[in-house]
Each structure stands twice: as structure tokens, then as C-alpha cells.
Amino acid sequence: MINRENYTNENSKVVDSWVKNGWLWSIPVSHEAYLKAKEGEYDIVLTPTKSVPHEWFGPLNGKRVLALASGGGQQGPIFKALGADVTVLDYSDMQLEREKEVAIREGYEIKLVKADMSKPLPFDDSSFDLIFNPVSTCYIEKIEPLWKECYRILSKDGILLTGVDNGINxxxxxxxxxxxxxxxxxxxxxxxxxxxxxxxxxxxxxFSHTLGEHLTALLNAGFKLTNIFEDTNGDGHLHELNIPTFAAIRVIKE
Structure with missing residues (x-):
């Protein structure tokens, strides 16, 4: 039976099944893309179609980066190629396995953590300089505890980048x-x-969470909003009408 105590376990199993069936967000970056990133050429998305501006990241060499709910071998390898110290947290075994496969292929070490982001995060205060969280909060009921946890584990002047669904879908x-x-x-x-x-x-x-709900929760957690852009689904009728269904948000811990 599914209830508030175990619903994220169901999501973990469902994502594992998606990965086995070739889910778009579980296809790792190519070797060529990894090599290009080492030269500073890369694109990373928080939402379906628009790349995150490079200036949102700032210099990544030596930075402690948490790829939050970001397994799959898509963003972690790029951060590694750019010189970051990367930790990937995901609740899907298969997504973490994809991350491991790329690390073995490219010959680097990466920290992999299986954890449920709806619960307290398993890190000390001020553990990271950057948290990167692609669209995933639609799979948790309460967003306020997560944003408070992100604020806690970020260092002073740390950056949180998140992609969110605005509820229209x-x-x-x-x-x-x-x-x-x-x-x-x-x-x-x-x-x-x-x-x-x-x-x-x-x-x-x-679960639906409107853009207003996200921004309110982020500000209440203590973050300062520095940038935001909207995005569409990438296909379908809403996309054809250019109706924004996602947003990418940049906030900092002052």
C-alpha cells in the first residue's frame, strides 16, 4: 500500500524501470561530449530545452558540487570534466549505475549517494559550493523541507540551481x-x-508545485533570487503554443 511514508520508494522503482526502457534522462553523455567539456565546451539543462547560461555556474574548478536527484551520467561527468569535486545523489539504483558507468569509462572517481531527497539530506552543514537540481521536485509532496536542507548544506555564497515544473502540465x-x-x-x-x-x-x-510556491519556499529558506528563465515541454500542444511549463531558478546563500 502506498502512503506518505513510502511513496518515494515507489518512485525509485518506477524510475529504475524507465531507465531500463531507455528513458531520455538516463542516456549518459558521450565520450566526445566529455572531452569537449574538458575544453570548456558544454551544455547543461535544468529544464527540457534551454541550456543553463555558463555564468550561472561561475568557475567550477575545485568547487564542491552536489548533483541532486541528478543521476544518469548526464550532468555529473560534465562537472567532473570542468574540475569540480562531484557528489551525485539519487534514489534510483539504475540512475546511479549509469553515473558509475561513465566514471569507469572516463577513468575518474565520483561520490555516489543513494538517498531520498524528501528526507533530511545526509551531509554536514556547508558541505557544498553548488547544488544542481534538474526537474525532480514534482516527485515529492513537500518542497519546503528540501529547500531548507539545501540552504543548510550550502556554504556561504553557495549557489542552488533548480529546474521546476510550474503546475500547468x-x-x-x-x-x-x-x-x-x-x-x-x-x-x-x-x-x-x-x-x-x-x-x-x-x-x-x-505532485504539482506552482512557481509561486517554489519561490516562496526558497525565499523563506533564506535564499536570495538572482536569476530565472522559463521553458516549455519541448513537444506537444502546449509547446506549440509556446506556453511555459517549467522554470530554471538560480538562488544564492548570502
Whole structure:
């Protein structure tokens, strides 16, 4: 039975199954892309289509980077190529395995941590200079505890980069995105019909969090907002209408 205590375990298993089926966000970077990154040529995304501006990162050589819910061998290898000391946290065994495969292929060491980001993070205060978190908070019910934990484990002047879903994807049917069918908030732990729908679609257990909710939680945690941009799904009807469904956010711990 799925409840508030174990729903993230279900998501871990679902992501493992996606990886086995060739999920887009589990396809590691190529050897060629890794070599280009060592020369300073790279693109990293927090959201489906738009690359993060390089100035958002600042110099990465020697920086302590946490790739949060960021397994899959896509971002970690780029950070390593740029000289960062990288830790990858993910709750999917298969995503961490992809990360390990790239590290073996390229001959570097990387710290891999299996942990649930809906719980207290297993790191000391001020452990990192940069946290990179691609879209993943839609798989946890409460975002406030996570952003407080990120603030805690960042050093002074540390940077948090996160990609977030703004909730619009949850009000429409995935099939054609032309009909509004759900109200917000979208919370399957509160609505059994939503849970049934997600289970039928093998979509994992997902939750809506609006952009306003994220920004409020980040500011309440103590962060200062320094930059933001919006992005679309990359395909589908909402994308064709240029409707933003995601945002990339940069905040700092002063």
C-alpha cells in the first residue's frame, strides 16, 4: 500500500524501470561530449530545452558540487570534466549505475549517494559550493523541507540551481494537452482517483508545485533570487503554443 511514508520508494522503482526502457534522462553523455567539456565546451539543462547560461555556474574548478536527484551520467561527468569535486545523489539504483558507468569509462572517481531527497539530506552543514537540481521536485509532496536542507548544506555564497515544473502540465491530459481536466494542487496522496490514473500510466507518484510556491519556499529558506528563465515541454500542444511549463531558478546563500 502506498502512503506518505513510502511513496518515494515507489518512485525509485518506477524510475529504475524507465531507465531500463531507455528513458531520455538516463542516456549518459558521450565520450566526445566529455572531452569537449574538458575544453570548456558544454551544455547543461535544468529544464527540457534551454541550456543553463555558463555564468550561472561561475568557475567550477575545485568547487564542491552536489548533483541532486541528478543521476544518469548526464550532468555529473560534465562537472567532473570542468574540475569540480562531484557528489551525485539519487534514489534510483539504475540512475546511479549509469553515473558509475561513465566514471569507469572516463577513468575518474565520483561520490555516489543513494538517498531520498524528501528526507533530511545526509551531509554536514556547508558541505557544498553548488547544488544542481534538474526537474525532480514534482516527485515529492513537500518542497519546503528540501529547500531548507539545501540552504543548510550550502556554504556561504553557495549557489542552488533548480529546474521546476510550474503546475500547468498537471491540469491537462498528457494525450493531447487540449482539455483542462484537473484542478490544482495535484496531489495523489489526497485524491485516490489521481493515484489510480498515475499508476495506470506508470508515471510515478507526482505532485504539482506552482512557481509561486517554489519561490516562496526558497525565499523563506533564506535564499536570495538572482536569476530565472522559463521553458516549455519541448513537444506537444502546449509547446506549440509556446506556453511555459517549467522554470530554471538560480538562488544564492548570502
Amino acid at each position: 498537471y491540469i491537462v491530459k498528457d494525450i493531447d494537452e487540449r482539455e483542462i481536466t484537473h484542478s490544482l494542487p495535484f496531489n495523489p496522496l489526497e485524491n485516490p482517483l489521481l493515484m489510480e490514473e498515475l499508476m495506470k500510466d506508470d508515471a510515478g507518484i507526482q
